Amino acid sequence: MSTRVRFAPSPTGYLHVGGARTALFNWLYARHVGGKFLLRIEDTDKQRSTDEHTRVILDGLSWLGLDWDEEPVFQGARVQRHQEVADKLLAAGQAYLEDGAIRFRLPPGEIAWDDAVHGPISFQGEDIKDFVILRSDRTPIYNFAVVVDDVDMAITHVLRGDDHISNTPKQIALYRALGAALPVFGHVPMIHGPDGKKLSKRHGATAVGDYQHMGILPAAMRNFLALLGWSPGGDREIMKLDEMVQLFAFEGIQKKPAIFDMTKLEWMNGQYLSMATAEELYPLVSPQLAQLGLNGNKDAVLKAIAGVKTRSRTTLDVAKQVAVRLDAKFVAFDDKAKKEIAKDPAGYKASLEASVAVLRKTDWTPEALEKTLRALADEKAVAAGKIFQPIRIALTGGTVSEPVNELLYVVGKEAALKRLQAAVTESTG
Numbered sequence: 487m488s489t490r491v492r493f494a495p496s497p498t499g500y501l502h503v504g505g506a507r508t509a510l511f512n513w514l515y516a517r518h519v520g521g522k523f524l525l526r527i528e529d530t531d532k533q534r535s536t537d538e539h540t541r542v543i544l545d546g547l548s549w550l551g552l553d554w555d556e557e558p559v560f561q562g563a564r565v566q567r568h569q570e571v572a573d574k575l576l577a578a579g580q581a582y583l584e585d586g587a588i589r590f591r592l593p594p595g596e597i598a599w600d601d602a603v604h605g606p607i608s609f610q611g612e613d614i615k616d617f618v619i620l621r622s623d624r625t626p627i628y629n630f631a632v633v634v635d636d637v638d639m640a641i642t643h644v645l646r647g648d649d650h651i652s653n654t655p656k657q658i659a660l661y662r663a664l665g666a667a668l669p670v671f672g673h674v675p676m677i678h679g680p681d682g683k684k685l686s687k688r689h690g691a692t693a694v695g696d697y698q699h700m701g702i703l704p705a706a707m708r709n710f711l712a713l714l715g716w717s718p719g720g721d722r723e724i725m726k727l728d729e730m731v732q733l734f735a736f737e738g739i740q741k742k743p744a745i746f747d748m749t750k751l752e753w754m755n756g757q758y759l760s761m762a763t764a765e766e767l768y769p770l771v772s773p774q775l776a777q778l779g780l781n782g783n784k785d786a787v788l789k790a791i792a793g794v795k796t797r798s799r800t801t802l803d804v805a806k807q808v809a810v811r812l813d814a815k816f817v818a819f820d821d822k823a824k825k826e827i828a829k830d831p832a833g834y835k836a837s838l839e840a841s842v843a844v845l846r847k848t849d850w851t852p853e854a855l856e857k858t859l860r861a862l863a864d865e866k867a868v869a870a871g872k873i874f875q876p877i878r879i880a881l882t883g884g885t886v887s888e889p890v891n892e893l894l895y896v897v898g899k900e901a902a903l904k905r906l907q908a909a910v911t912e913s914t915g
């Protein structure tokens with residue numbers, strides 16, 4: 487039988503980190519074995535489910551590159567089928583009527599499964615009460631709808647959050663009553679914040695869309711999510727998508743909760759930003775630049791992106807730094823820069839003046855700029871940093887950047903000289 491897995495979100499909220507991670511694990515497994523990854527929108531809670539949430543969830547999956555096979559199934563459209571199966575169980579005496587509702591008769595005896603993540607898990611039927619499967623208004627209960635749908639969709643592996651472990655014995659009892667073959671069940675660990683508590687808004691953004699807007703790259707988010715509760719072994723962290731597909735296995739899923747670490751996500755995003763080309767980042771950065779109020783010419787923007795991408799954590803970070811390089815109005819002096827100037831204002835000014843003098847006569851290539859400034863440092867018998875750092879501060883308002891010769895090159899001759907000259911004049915006043 488070919489492998490069929492599903493992601494079954496309830497569209498009562500946005501696609502959150504935990505859901506996305508569960509979707510990713512299912513997707514990776516399907517792609518690993520060459521099976522199908524299906525979607526089922528569990529919209530039976532008509533009050534809380536919205537089309538908007540469904541759309542955002544599907545968009546989030548698409549953003550992460552998780553494509554699905556076959557048309558999504560909407561659970562709410564299958565209520566008749568749920569009723570039909572409940573009536574069948576009623577007619578067979580496996581369920582009974584009570585106050586107009588249909589209640590499933592839970593048979594005694596052991597209910598056990600070999601969980602793909604946790605290993606053998608077992609419950610006793612005697613400990614589980616008979617439960618309603620169809621309410622008196624003939625709407626299905628979650629545990630029942632899920633089983634009817636999973637059977638009809640021929641799902642072979644149910645991989646979902648740990649919070650569903652207590653539902654599984656009830657669902658297995660229903661599979662048995664329906665005479666359906668059991669899927670493999672696997673329960674993936676919950677995601678906690680750094681304080682060890684279940685991930686929530688208190689820890690920061692929990693919706694996948696927030697990370698998109700923050701300037702996290704989808705490939706970085708995907709890589710990060712994959713490592714929330716799964717490890718390919720060794721200390722591998724940065725993995726291409728096809729490597730993850732190749733390496734993904736249930737054996738690598740951990741039992742204990744995974745910790746969501748924002749610093750690590752930003753670090754990982756930085757790695758992806760470094761690996762991406764300026765051309766690849768351009769479509770992501772340019773709308774953010776527009777939002778900041780800068781419509782730079784494409785070549786200049788590309789050059790600036792290339793200069794700053796290795797020193798950025800998000801595309802928003804990239805955009806802000808690009809803006810600083812392309813337009814002086816975005817330069818704002820940070821505390822460290824102010825402190826450095828304050829240490830020796832006269833030295834700062836003198837160094838800039840000397841630099842401006844030699845830079846006027848320099849070819850504007852990174853190589854020539856480097857040579858000119860080093861020669862100036864030699865001539866003055868000072869460390870190169872004494873020449874470089876004032877330029878960096880005057881051009882960016884900060885104390886860290888790409889190498890100063892590259893920075894000058896990106897800013898451009900005319901603009902750079904103007905900014906440096908202005909810095910000299912200002913520090914005189």
Ligand code: GLU
Nearest residue numbers: 494495496528632646650
């Ligand atoms: N709609 C359920 C949820 O979002 C799905 C549970 C399952 O995968 O069976 O938790």
